[in-house]
Amino acid sequence: MKPRHRRLAIAVGVITTLGAVAALVLNAFQSNLIFFYSPSQIAASEVPSGRTFRVGGLVEAGSVKREGVAVSFVVTDTAKSVRVRYQGILPDLFKEGKGVVAQGQLRDGVFEARQVLAKHDENYMPPEAVEALRRATKVNAQAATVTEPGR
Template sequence: MNASQRRRMLLVLALTAASGLATCLVALALQRNVAYLYTPSEVLRGEAGQMRFRLGGMVAKGSLQREPGSLVTWFTVTDGDAQLRVRSEQVLPDLFREGQGVIVTGQRKDDYFVGTEVLAKHDETYMPQEVASKMGKAHQKHAVQAPSTPGTLAEGTPP
């Protein structure tokens, strides 16, 4: 191998190493910013862990409480099967209200969830696809089959 071939080989190896390093750094940066979506049922079963994640569901009616003189707001997110209290110090969106869909980004702390970002749905007919599918799966898993009588279908059976 002559000198020019050796230089070319070192250049190719250096470029390969640099692109591998850049790929690793990008993957690590993206991994830190990923926030997975969980329902209250999944969080309470321990599937979410202590990492940063998104909590999705409906704001339970009658659960909204504001601390006087501060931005601290407490509310409960439910998926129909389980409920999880949420504490937020953020300014809530205009469309945020009880009985509406919500996605809250943050971390679980002890027996409640600390929200750092609150997103509310934009109208009364829309629910984020991720939340709707997660809530539907949770209800399918926990559906109780009732004995069917003539002319009726048991819950969870197709028509």
């Protein structure tokens, strides 16, 4: 084999190997990527079916029901709500009316959570949840002005 052909074969081999490695890394990254959705987005069917994602908002008052280690509760962004089921021990900071983020999948209209995260101090809420609450409040305010007579 001529030196010229050998260099070409090595270059093609290196490029092929780099391409395969890049494809594997991107595939692993995409399969581990978890998006955040608000209850309003879930109600609008904007969530991926069969994929893990996060939902966040406030735990609706009076919605927590416990049966042993099985817990169900409702997460709301003040505009829409989604029922969440969780099998396990909840964080100590989990309370009604407080912020929560749950990770899992949507099955038959109920979010099956594998992990539940509660806020860690009095002022913290995930930025995505704050934005979802802000959008929902704006939508509620616009709906109120449309339904009030004389405006």
